[in-house]
Amino acid sequence: MSESRTVASLLLAAVAGLALFPFASDEFYLELFTHFMVLGIFAMSLDLLIGYTGLVSFGHAAFFGLAGYLLAIITPESEAMSLWVSLPVCLAGVALAALVIGWFSVRTSGIYFIMITLAFAQMTFYYFNENVALGGSDGMFIFTKPTVGIGGFEIIDLGDPTTVYYAVLASLVACYLLLSMVLRAPFGRVIKAIRVNEHRTRALGYDTRRYKLAAFVIAGTMAGFAGYLEAVSTGIVSPGHLSWHQSGLVLILVILGGMGTLYGPVLGAFALGLLHDQVQDVTVHWQLVQGIFVILVVLFLPHGIAGLVARLARRGAALAERAREPES
Amino acid sequence: MDISLFLVLALNGIQYGFLLFLVASGLTLVFGIMGIINLAHGAFYMLGAYTVYWLVGYTDNLFVAIVLGLVIMLAFGYLLERSAISFLYKRDHLYQVLLTYGLILVLDEMQRIFWGTDFYSVPVPQILSASVPLTETQDYPVYRLFISVMCMAVAAGLYLLIGRTRLGMMIRAGASNREMAQVLGVDIGRVFAIVFSIGVALAAFSGMIGAPVSSVYPGMGEQILIVSFVVVVIGGIGSVKGAFVGAMLIGLADTFGQVLLPDFASVVVYAVMAVVLLWRPQGLFGRA
Amino acid sequence: MTEAILSTRNLSKLFGALVAVDGVTIDFAPGKIHAIIGPNGAGKTTLINLLCGDLSPSQGTIAFKDRDITKLTPFQTSRAGIGRSYQKSNIFPEFSCLENCWLGAQSRLPTSMKFFRPAEGYGEVRARAERALDLCGLGRRMNVRAAQISHGEQRQLEIAMMLATEPELLLLDEPLAGMGTEEAAAILELLKELARDHTLVLIEHDMDAVFSIAEVLTVMDNGRVLVTGAPEEVRRNRAVQEAYLGMGDEGA
Secondary structure, three states, X not given: OHHHHHHHHHHHHHHHHHHHHHHHOOHHHHHHHHHHHHHHHHHHHHHHXXXXXXXXXXXXXXXXXXXXXXXXXXXXXXXXXXXXHHHHHHHHHHHXXXXXXXXXXXXXOHHHHHHHHHHHHHHHHHHHHHOHHHOHHXXXXXXXXXXXXXXXXXXXXXXXXXXXXXXHHHHHHHHHHHHHHHHHOHHHHHHHHHHHHHHHHHHOOOOHHHHHHHHHHHHHHHHHHHHHHHHHHHOEEOHHHHOHHHHHHHHHHHHHHOOOOOHHHHHHHHHHHHHHHHHHHHOOOHXXXXXXXXXXXXXXXXXXXXXXXXXXXXXHHHHHHHHHHHHO | OOHHHHHHHHHHHHHHHHHHHHHHHHHHHHHHHHOOOOOOHHHHHHHHHHHHHHHHHHHOOHHHHHHHHHHHHHHHHHHHHHHOHHHHOOOOHHHHHHHHHHHHHHHHHHHHHHHOOOOEOOOOOHHHOOEEEOOOOOEEEHHHHHXXXXXXXHHHHHXXXXXXXXXXXXXXXXXXXXXXXXXXXXXXXXXXXXXXXXXXXXXXHHHHHHXXXXXXXXXXXXXXXXXXXXXXXXXXXXXXXXXXXXHHHHHHHHHHHHHHOHHHHHHHHHHHHHHHHHHOOOOOOOOO | OOOOOEEEEEEXXXXXXXXXXXXXXXXXXXXXXXXEEOOOOOOHHHHHHHHHOOOOOOEEEEEEOOEEOOOOOHHHHHHHOEEEEOOOOOOOOOOEHHHHHHHHHHXXXXXXXXXXXXXXXXXXXXXXXXXXXXXXXXXXXXXXXXXXXXXXXXXXXXXXXXXXXXXXEEEEEOOOOOOOHHHHHHHHHHHHHHOOOOEEXXXXXXXXXXXXXXXXXXXXXXXXXXXXXXHHHHHHXXXXXXXXXXXXXXXX
């Protein structure tokens, strides 16, 4: 009980810190942190699959990139489009794609699932990479930002980096709360059970495939939401957004941060992002550093940063306990 | 489609299928025997191609370069297994995916550091540079036939190695029951290291022998890796026979697809996979 | 014999060339304790796996309450009212005992595709889970992680999870396996109690236990049914004595 309360207060403090960050930051870091938070949402959505349902998807980038492409396709070149139109359209499109891909994928498990999700993501990648009408390997620009208005009044200006930052922060918090709610609900109980023992879950009367598919669609749609935010904030979408390196990256973020925690993947996004930012000044061979880093994390930190924090917290609590004992 | 084009496409498809089989068999062996999903397999293919390009520069002879390159890659595979892969046997697939993905990042960057981002070509050896007439108007390069023959030879060698030798017996014992094999005095750690280095060598050999046809370029490993995954999934993970059938299917589908459906060429391969998996989710020869 | 609640007709299961279950026809009467015995490899567990849908038969049919369930999957048989417990404890070790049973109880909601209200808010689910735990004597272990309770308690939990799904018919695969004498006696009491309003089908190797509670016995050997009848009748049967009981006390 106290452990979860500690976590909750740390998270609140982190959100407060992020809320105050724009006052102390220049535009470069503001946009960098916006990007980290978008990746955080993306990684959090994958955590629902990996950390809670036990489905290791290696094609999650398909949904991230697809949302961006959908936005680029429906946004007219010269006049702005309302977010109230473009967001639902993009999310519905991504959800449909997740439903189709998921329908095939959840029939398989383990290593097959890893490979089939990868294959579907590659299919999406090649489709956009080779489609000249959609920009081919150069990708597409989103020329106008979506407008956010209520009753004719423009309430949020997505052209302003600080506004985008806060919008993304709010989205991050909202996604966290949404997934927490889903995980506490009966549905969450079932998918957690599937991760631990799918066979028994089925024997207890659950059509586990349907629940896995539902989790897949939720996670895919949320990844699409992250992709939408990314496209809005950067104004560009390219095949790189759906490449398997993007799927690999988000997988790394989940493990680095600590799977099965929701907030861990966000930590992972910040940790790897800041590391990149630092290493960039020293060497151009970021991939090499990243690769070695990933190998070291797998070998020595399988439960990620969140796992490390929890271990330290437990050790701290044990020490405090021992210190208190002689007094009583 | 006229008959000569059809013949050329069929031969190309079969040759590509053989090459795919060689790569995929390494992937499926390592999984079937060691239970390891190895994303870095494509990187070994790339490494093989670059190594042979590099060695041809010194020796001026493709065959010598391949033999030397194979020795290097076998040793590399052995060391890699001992230093990193061996920690993964009891871990979830998730970690295997991640570690080998990290390995790709490292190897790709190494490739860029040593060889840069240029495309290189490896010349076809003189004695194999001829063409044979296929029909009156159509020739076919001998080197492509040579690739198919070499792939068949390697496949046969592999079959004999696993089916008929003492090492093969130890490999099969280790695959079916690790603990029991250990009790019987098989040094399972070494057997797995050997299997892994054979897997690396298979990928590298495909890269080497394919280099004169495909040229040598950054990212060549990625493309072949993903296609090999498709092959292995279609055939059934762990099944060498399945890898063969899958490789031929994909080799032909891809070659014909590029001509018949040029707009959807890269999608055809995945569509074939989706259809097969709809019918048999565990692949054609996979255990349910 | 009264109308059967569960019946098989000429049920067979082949694994390649191996005939694990061979033309089995049995009627399970409602409200009875029906034990299936036989040497190892007789096909008992395969039969249970066929009945609950874990395996699909190569031949023959299964009917439950006059409905053909031959082709149903495990979750469908579970929803139809057939509960199943496993020989090796098949539980969720990371979850508390209550959470384990919760899953069973929750599966009786029309659907668990519910995303908003916290699971704790479903009072009827909690009540059902707690009732199952209490019935199996695990009421006090409710909040302990299943990995931490004793082996015998895990066996009890195994049954409690099944009971939480409120089945009409229980398929029990060696409920006494690996239990101490006292624990086994407690489970036998529980089974007798359950038999008041459930049909029980059980596989068990402990012959004393079987003869003390079973009302109907089926003896299997080599995938076939040798005989079905009242325990005394079966005990006197020559074929059974030769094939099975004649092997002495070993019994398995």
